[in-house]
Amino acid sequence: MKFFLIAGEPSGDNLGGALMAGLNSLDPGAEFLGIGGPAMAAQGLASRFPMEELSLMGIWEVLPKYRALKARIAETARAVVEARPDALITIDSPDFCLRVARQARALAPDLRTIHYVAPSVWAWRPGRAGKMAEVIDHVLAILPFEPPLMQAAGMTCDFVGHPIVAEPVAGAAEAAAFRAANGIAPDAPLVLCLPGSRRTEVGRLGPRFDEALMRLRDRVPEIRVVIPTVRGVSGLVRDMARRWPTAPVVIESPEERRAAFAAADLALAASGTVSLDLAANGVPMVIGYDVAPLSRLIIGMLLRTDTVTLVNLVSETRAVPEYLGRNCQPGPMSQALYRLIEDPEERGAQLAAMALTMERLGRGGEPPGLRAARSVMAAISSAPRPR
Numbered sequence: 001m002k003f004f005l006i007a008g009e010p011s012g013d014n015l016g017g018a019l020m021a022g023l024n025s026l027d028p029g030a031e032f033l034g035i036g037g038p039a040m041a042a043q044g045l046a047s048r049f050p051m052e053e054l055s056l057m058g059i060w061e062v063l064p065k066y067r068a069l070k071a072r073i074a075e076t077a078r079a080v081v082e083a084r085p086d087a088l089i090t091i092d093s094p095d096f097c098l099r100v101a102r103q104a105r106a107l108a109p110d111l112r113t114i115h116y117v118a119p120s121v122w123a124w125r126p127g128r129a130g131k132m133a134e135v136i137d138h139v140l141a142i143l144p145f146e147p148p149l150m151q152a153a154g155m156t157c158d159f160v161g162h163p164i165v166a167e168p169v170a171g172a173a174e175a176a177a178f179r180a181a182n183g184i185a186p187d188a189p190l191v192l193c194l195p196g197s198r199r200t201e202v203g204r205l206g207p208r209f210d211e212a213l214m215r216l217r218d219r220v221p222e223i224r225v226v227i228p229t230v231r232g233v234s235g236l237v238r239d240m241a242r243r244w245p246t247a248p249v250v251i252e253s254p255e256e257r258r259a260a261f262a263a264a265d266l267a268l269a270a271s272g273t274v275s276l277d278l279a280a281n282g283v284p285m286v287i288g289y290d291v292a293p294l295s296r297l298i299i300g301m302l303l304r305t306d307t308v309t310l311v312n313l314v315s316e317t318r319a320v321p322e323y324l325g326r327n328c329q330p331g332p333m334s335q336a337l338y339r340l341i342e343d344p345e346e347r348g349a350q351l352a353a354m355a356l357t358m359e360r361l362g363r364g365g366e367p368p369g370l371r372a373a374r375s376v377m378a379a380i381s382s383a384p385r386p387r
Contacts, residue, residue, distance in 0.1 A: 215331070
């Protein structure tokens with residue numbers, strides 16, 4: 001079979017690579033065309049142009065390249081039609097991918113279309129699902145409660161498992177080695193500080209997280225803090241760390257990050273998919289997040305759920321405490337962290353919710369990439385072959 005795949009972000013490239021591996025195992029003669037990064041290249045994709053051209057965020061970043069992106073959309077849509085694939089598979093990045101699907105469908109109405117990662121209509125803007133259904137036939141969902149929402153909009157949808165369940169987790173030996181290498185006693189409470197991966201997030205959340213952890217240290221002097229970060233914000237993070245009498249350990253490499261997560265006892269984290277990384281490692285957490293006042297107002301009007309933490313949503317509990325918007329303050333967050341240290345029942349409730357979350361996301365089952373590949377093949381076989 002022939003597949004045309006499009007990914008525009010590193011996370012989408014990883015999903016695409018795992019999906020292609022699954023498709024290769026089901027159809028060793030599969031042919032792949034499209035746009036992707038190194039993970040997809042490793043499975044046999046020669047990208048039409050560098051995926052990095054699509055990895056843009058924010059109005060001011062996109063505007064100067066709008067005409068070039070518009071041209072890439074048209075070029076890619078034509079390439080899809082010329083390739084006559086068994087399916088067009090778009091992976092996340094809806095601003096680019098769904099525009100390509102719309103233009104390709106206009107040129108070839110019988111084109112079969114599949115989108116990987118459902119829009120988060122459970123959180124906000126539910127109308128996105130109906131809009132997507134105009135150009136997408138089938139959806140591969142990574143959260144177990146999403147298929148009914150996609151089906152209600154007119155698409156078929158399978159839950160295929162979340163990629164977090166396939167991520168490697170460090171063992172006890174690596175955790176012990178991490179503590180030893182960084183001078184952290186085996187019995188010292190180790191707290192992860194995760195203020196985000198973007199400069200705006202670190203700039204807004206960093207001082208509040210810093211103050212919350214300083215207050216916690218006043219009550220539990222033996223705590224040690226580790227701050228996993230990424231290259232783009234490591235300078236800001238290191239500046240923040242200089243305030244500490246006992247400097248936090250700042251780490252950047254993926255290997256150290258995995259070991260630190262395995263070694264940690266609790267975490268203060270920005271809202272986002274990092275909550276699933278923590279859940280995968282059984283690290284109880286407190287979530288904090290805030291945005292600019294105007295964005296806070298708009299999000300408050302659009303938000304359709306009383307929690308934004310995926311552990312709470314997937315486990316159908318409210319075990320993870322959240323401090324969002326105006327409530328994202330050092331005092332309450334510090335107190336919540338202290339309760340996780342001192343209250344076995346609260347800690348146990350979180351551990352149970354995290355275990356349930358990982359089970360519901362597919363841990364212990366077939367790898368998500370293979371499940372996604374089976375769903376793709378089933379979707380193709382259940383519909384007439386494009387002319």
